Amino acid sequence: MSEVKSSPPPAGGSTRARRKEDARARILAEARRIVLDQGFEALTMRRIAEAAGYSAAALYLHFENREAIARELGEAGMRALLDALAEAGKTVDPLQRLKALGLAYAAFGRAEPETYRLIFMEPGFAATALGGKDAAGAAAFALIGGVFQDLATAGRLRDGLDIESLALTFWIVLHGMVSLKLTCSAFLVASEEDLLATALDNLLHGALRPNREP
Amino acid sequence: MSEVKSSPPPAGGSTRARRKEDARARILAEARRIVLDQGFEALTMRRIAEAAGYSAAALYLHFENREAIARELGEAGMRALLDALAEAGKTVDPLQRLKALGLAYAAFGRAEPETYRLIFMEPGFAATALGGKDAAGAAAFALIGGVFQDLATAGRLRDGLDIESLALTFWIVLHGMVSLKLTCSAFLVASEEDLLATALDNLLHGALRPNREP
DNA sequence: GTCTATAATCCGATAGAC
DNA sequence: GTCTATCGGATTATAGAC
Numbered sequence: 188m189s190e191v192k193s194s195p196p197p198a199g200g201s202t203r204a205r206r207k208e209d210a211r212a213r214i215l216a217e218a219r220r221i222v223l224d225q226g227f228e229a230l231t232m233r234r235i236a237e238a239a240g241y242s243a244a245a246l247y248l249h250f251e252n253r254e255a256i257a258r259e260l261g262e263a264g265m266r267a268l269l270d271a272l273a274e275a276g277k278t279v280d281p282l283q284r285l286k287a288l289g290l291a292y293a294a295f296g297r298a299e300p301e302t303y304r305l306i307f308m309e310p311g312f313a314a315t316a317l318g319g320k321d322a323a324g325a326a327a328f329a330l331i332g333g334v335f336q337d338l339a340t341a342g343r344l345r346d347g348l349d350i351e352s353l354a355l356t357f358w359i360v361l362h363g364m365v366s367l368k369l370t371c372s373a374f375l376v377a378s379e380e381d382l383l384a385t386a387l388d389n390l391l392h393g394a395l396r397p398n399r400e401p
Numbered sequence: 402m403s404e405v406k407s408s409p410p411p412a413g414g415s416t417r418a419r420r421k422e423d424a425r426a427r428i429l430a431e432a433r434r435i436v437l438d439q440g441f442e443a444l445t446m447r448r449i450a451e452a453a454g455y456s457a458a459a460l461y462l463h464f465e466n467r468e469a470i471a472r473e474l475g476e477a478g479m480r481a482l483l484d485a486l487a488e489a490g491k492t493v494d495p496l497q498r499l500k501a502l503g504l505a506y507a508a509f510g511r512a513e514p515e516t517y518r519l520i521f522m523e524p525g526f527a528a529t530a531l532g533g534k535d536a537a538g539a540a541a542f543a544l545i546g547g548v549f550q551d552l553a554t555a556g557r558l559r560d561g562l563d564i565e566s567l568a569l570t571f572w573i574v575l576h577g578m579v580s581l582k583l584t585c586s587a588f589l590v591a592s593e594e595d596l597l598a599t600a601l602d603n604l605l606h607g608a609l610r611p612n613r614e615p
Numbered sequence: 616g617t618c619t620a621t622a623a624t625c626c627g628a629t630a631g632a633c
Numbered sequence: 634g635t636c637t638a639t640c641g642g643a644t645t646a647t648a649g650a651c
Contacts (some may be wrong), residue, residue: 210634226524232627244629245635253627307584308522310440317588320552324588335608343609352599355591355607356574359600370408370521374531374538377569385566386573393607394567395557424616446645459617467645473649 211249214239218256219263219302227305231256238362257305261312264302265323271295274332281337286387289361293379296365306367331357360386403449420570425463427594428453432470433477436515441523471519475526478516479537485509495551500601502544503575508591510579522580574600 196319217238232253250256264362271294275287292383296303307313331353338344344353364382367375375382411447416596432451444465464470485508489501510517521527531538546568552558558567578596581589589596 207634210410229604231625233625242636243627243636245597247628248634287570304524308580310518310584313585314587317585323412325526337611338403345606345608345610348603348608349599352591353594353603354590356594356603359577359581359596360570360574361577362581363575365575366522366578366580367573368523369530373528375569379561380567382573385563386570389562389567389570389607390603391607392559392610393603394559395552395605421616444644447643456618457645461646462616547617 196252206225207249210241214241214246214249215256215259215263218260220303222260222301223299224301225303227257227309230260240288261309261316262323263303263323264299264306264320265327266298267302268292268295268306268347269323269327272297276333281341281343282369282391283333283338283358284337285331286383288334289383289387290380292361292367293368293383295369296380300369302364304369308369327359328342328354357390360390412510416472419464428439428460429470429473429477429589432474433484433516436474437513438518440515442521444474470562472530475519475523475530475534476537478513478520479530479535479541481513481516482509482520483537483541485512486541486544490547495548495557496605498551498605499545499548499571500597503571503597503601504594506575507579507582507597510582511593513583514583517579518583521576522583529565542572571604574604 193387195328214235218230218235229335229361230253232246235256235297236246239246246256250259272288272291275284275291278284278287306316313324317328332350333351335353335357339348339350361383362381364386368379428449432444432449435448435452444467446457446460449470450460453460460470464473486502487507489498489505492498492501519526520530546564547557549564549567549571553562553564575597578593578600582593
């Protein structure tokens with residue numbers, strides 16, 4: 188009755204609120220472990236509960252349902268991707284930054300394939316997460332956009348190129364590379380480094396000989 | 402006893418063999434319908450059986466298990482993709498052919514998103530299908546490789562470019578475009594035509610100004 | 616060849632005891 | 634808060650009658 192039950196626990200709240208937060212965090216951590224180890228389809232309430240040392244019913248005290256857990260995992264994954272890109276994003280030279288961002292993106296996909304799959308290859312998640320208020324996804328994309336903005340400012344881009352379209356194209360290349368590597372690894376034998384180097388080289392300099400107007 | 406029971410029915414066999422083949426075909430057709438309408442995860446033996454007018458148990462007389470049906474669907478899907486690319490592959494001019502192939506590929510992804518997902522985005526299928534004896538997948542990729550082979554023969558490529566790598570890069574762009582369109586459509590608002598035009602323009606001519614050696 | 620019936624599991628989610 | 638027990642459903646696959 189006297190307990191204030193407003194939204195999320197007011198940072199550093201009572202012991203009770205802290206315990207509740209700990210339980211939430213432990214559940215999410217085990218859920219993440221399951222996705223990483225066994226894939227998203229293995230994420231069931233029973234499995235999460237067992238891993239976290241709870242009964243399945245207890246999970247519903249901390250999360251509305253299974254989807255809520257999956258959603259939080261996806262959002263955390265998107266933040267993890269942003270973190271993975273942060274260091275590369277500090278590179279001063281735009282072209283080197285572009286390469287560093289590409290390598291970091293590819294490394295993330297290789298290090299956490301199931302997280303990547305959850306974020307970008309699972310139906311229903313990315314569609315809402317990216318378009319909505321998800322700051323992490325937008326910030327990650329902005330890192331790429333910044334490169335082409337800087338290139339444009341430096342006058343290094345051909346005339347008539349749209350920065351947004353260039354950033355999108357670059358992201359498309361990165362995603363195509365990472366996702367094909369996940370599903371068709373047997374066919375895509377080249378390393379991400381080589382694939383990225385080829386893609387970047389062609390995107391930036393073009394595959395055709397310059398001495399002719401097509 | 403006297404019935405020869407060797408492997409697949411010897412084309413145009415007995416009435417009995419034909420009937421059996423018809424049943425197989427009907428089951429596969431209904432399975433395809435389910436994937437197209439409700440997605441791959443909705444492909445269950447019960448649903449297939451109901452749609453085909455059989456009991457679930459009867460399916461096991463024609464297919465070893467659910468995975469066998471999914472595998473055949475995937476192989477048929479890969480052949481459908483090859484068919485969808487065939488017309489564009491006849492374009493004489495290599496650059497126009499590249500654009501036509503890209504548009505046809507994107508159109509296939511849009512027309513049969515669930516087939517595309519089954520082939521290239523579902524874990525476990527593409528990995529084996531492309532690397533193995535699947536002629537359709539290899540033939541489809543060869544259509545792309547042929548373009549760059551022709552460009553090389555015509556002396557239109559920059560020096561030092563590897564044809565295989567170029568083809569791979571182009572496929573990566575196409576797959577990145579189609580698959581992101583499927584999962585992040587809310588974020589990827591541009592049309593496939595525009596996306597492809599931008600990607601092709603940059604891949605072929607480069608984003609950087611030509612008048613400087615980086 | 617096709618059916619009904621069923622085994623053996625798994626799932627998400629809830630009720631109610633403590 | 635956490636548990637046990639359970640509901641109501643789903644799944645693949647098989648056994649045995651016809």
